[in-house]
Amino acid sequence: MLKVEQVEKSYRTGGLFSRERRQVLTGISFEWKQGECLGIIGESGSGKSTLGRLLLGIEKPDRGAILWEGERAHNRRARSGKLSAVFQDYTSSIHPFYTVEKALMEPWLLQNKRQGKLRDEYNRKIDVLLHQVGLDPSYRTKYPHELSGGEAQRVCIARAVSTEPRCILLDEAVSSLDGSVQLQVLDLLKSLKALYNVGYIFITHDLQAAAYICDRIMIIRDGRIEEVVPIGQLKDVQSPYARNLLRMVLT
Secondary structure (H helix, E strand, O other): OOOEEEEEEEOOOOOOEEEEEEEEEEEEEEEOOOOEEEEOEEEEEEHHHHHHHHHHHOOOOOOOEEEEEEEEEEOOOHHHHOOOEEEEEEHHOOOOOOOOOHHHEEEEEEOOOOOHHHHHHHHHHHHHHHHOOOOOOOHHHHOOHHHOOOHHHHHHHHHHHHOOEEEEEEEEEOOOOOHHHHHHHHHHHHHHHHOOOOEEEEEEOOOOHHHHHOOOOEEEOEEEEEEEEHHHHHHHOOOHHHHHHHHHOOO
C-alpha cells in the first residue's frame, strides 16, 4: 500500500542565489490500495507530474512523507520490485542502441544481478511478454527507430510488467498516441491489470482516458487536491472546478 501524508514541494526561482521559491504541491494526502487504478487528473502546471516524480523517489518532498508499505519512497529498497513506470515520451524511454530484447532484459538484470542461471529462463519469458502486449517474437531484434509509437509504448509496458511489480505509475502514457491506438493501449493495460494483479497510478490531463480505466479519480488544481471521487460517482462531483472539468469533457 502507498500512503502519502501532507506532502509539499517547491522549487527555487530566479537566479542561482535567489531565495524565492515557487510552491508546486501543498498538503497532498491520499492512499493507494493494492490492485486499484487511481487516476491523478490535472491541467498542465497543476503539479501532477511533480507528484509522480516524488512517488518514484526521483525527487524528495520538502515536507511530509511518501510511504511504500511503511518505508519512505526515496529509499530504493522500499521501491525495489514494487514499482515500475511508463512515461509519455516512449522515444527516449528505450535506449536507441538497444534491441527490444535487450530493453526487456535490462530491468530484470538490474533486479537479479546475482542470479545468472535464471537468465536463460527469463530470456524465454521475453516471447511471452511480447505476446502479452500484442507483439510478435520477431520484434526481439528490432530497434526503437523501427517501431511505431504504439509498438514502442507496448514495449515500454512489457518492460514495466516484466519484474511483476505491485504498482505501475503511468505518466501521460497514452497522451501522445493517436485515438485508436490510445484505446488499444488502454485495453491492453486493463488485460495486464487482471493478468498480473497489478495496480496503476494513472497520471493524465485526459479525463476520458482516466474514466475508461480508473477505479477512482483524484483531481489536482494548483498543487492541491480538489476532489477524490470513485468513477461510479463521477457525475456527482462537488467542487465547481471539477464540475466544469467534467462538463468540458462531456461537451
